[in-house]
Structures are given as C-alpha cells and as structure tokens.
Amino acid sequence: MWKKYFKVIKIIPGKVVTPLFGVIDFSSDNIPLEKIIALFESDFPYLQLTPEGEQAIYGVPLPEPDDTAPVKKTAPKKKRKNKRIPTT
Amino acid sequence: MFTDIDKNLVNGENMGGIAQIVYFALHEDVATWPAKPSSPASLSANGVLTGDLEMKAGKKMYKLYITDDTGEYKVEQVGSPDGISFVQKLTFFHPGMGPEILGLLNAVKNENMVFVVADNNGAKFLMGDETRPATFSGSGDGIGVGKETSARRGVGMEFSYKTANVYQYTGSIPLTEATS
DSSP states (O other): OHHHHEEEOSBOSSEEEETTTEEEETTOSOOOHHHHHHHHHTTOTTEEEOHHHHHHHHOOOOOOTTOOOOOOTTSSOTTOTTOOOOOO | OOOOOOOOOGGGOOOOSEEEEEEEEEGGGEEEOOBOOSSOSSTTGGGBOBSOOEEOBTOOOEEEEOOTTOOEEEEEEESOTTOOEEEEEEEEEEESOOHHHHHHHHHHTTSOEEEEEEETTSOEEEEOOSSOOEEEEEOTTOEEOOSSTTSOOEEEEEEEEEESSOOBOOSOEEOSOBOO
16 A cells, blocks of 8 residues: 555665665555654655645645646655555 | 663563574665764663665565574774764574575675664664664675584575664654555
C-alpha cells in the first residue's frame, strides 16, 4: 500500500541500510507505512511523495487534472499537525 | 560550543568490535558525500556527518562478510603539534581462499575505496570523503592457508583513511544500484 503514497527515487527499488530501521527492501509491497513516513520525514533521500500521499497523509489537495508539475519532496513540511496515516 | 559530557551510554551499551558485515565501493563511484560540520553549534554536531552517501548511476555499495572478532576499526593520531590529524584503519579477516575474495584483493590493492563500518552499538563510520579515499595498506592478520590443520585459512586486509577529523555517519547505505 505504501507505494500508492510514496515513490522510490534515485535508486532501483531494492535493499538499503536505513538509519532508522536497518535493511529495508524497497521492492517489497509490504513495508509498514509508518516506517516509510518516518524515513521520509528524516530526510531519507530515496523517497518522494506522490500526489495521493500528499493528500492522504498531509491533507494537501490533489492537483488539478491539467497540472503536470512534478511533486517535490520538500513540499510538505515535517510533522504537520494534520498528518494522518491511511488505514486502507 | 563546549558542554559538560557525562557517561552517555545509551541503555548502558558499549560493546567492543564491529559488525560482521562491512560495506564498500570504489571511491570514484560515489556521486555525493555527506557534509562535514560547518560552524557546528554543539559538540555533538561537531562529531557527525550530515546527509547521505549517494552513488553514481548504475553503482551501489557492496557487502563483505568478515569473521567474527577479526574486524577492527581504529583511529590513530598522526602529525606534530599544530599539525595533528588522524588515520582511520579498518582490519578484517575473510574466511577461505575462494576466487571472489582473491578477486577483490586483486581489484582493490591499488584502488581508491570507500567503506562504511558499523560497530556493535549501531554507530557507523565512513572511511573516505570527497577528497580522500581509503586505500589498501596491508594484509592485517595475513593471507594464506595456514600452517597447522587448526590454522585459520583466508584473507586478511587492512585499509587506511587519512582524515583531519573523526565523525559518525548517520546516513543510509544503498545496496541497490542508483539510477540516473
């Protein structure tokens, strides 16, 4: 489910020794979203929010259909008060 | 910047030695390096690198298994007053005389390398920076098949990295290839 909200960037999805959780295989679909969010918010360099992730986790409205601007990783500020973790 | 320093052992942990995996790559395959402290506001900020080591497209870091209790990461002071710096040394022993470890030995003996070494308390140390690599500096505990049947057969290696300061590395280690 996490791949709906985050995209792996700058590497082929695979194993990375992460500072927070040790080795994580980013080719797996079954990484807890809480871990992904914690990595993203700690400036982990290989994750980027998708528009769906911005909306679902940080409450940022989805872009208009004709808006093709890429989503920047730095767009959402860390530890927003309205952060929510989707359950589905 | 100076502060009091207490015992500061997290959960009382202070085990010796390094983990049984060290991570390595060619120095030239690194795209970006973590940053050294610049005007650090605290002692702790003056002892840690910021950011991640990232690889060039198609490159990654590799794992090397070492025999338990044979690996050592050591920092030695060198230089004279007003010219003090450090040499970090990594020594380890890999069991066996297989073609892979011999191939590694042959490949890296004159190469510029980078290593990430994790100790047994979770701290990591980066051997190599933007301007200086880690280089092969000896065979550590030796290379060979031993003399007695009880002897240790395998490949020892030592790598040295000369650096002005010593830092922890808190970034990630990519074990999958970077993309362009």
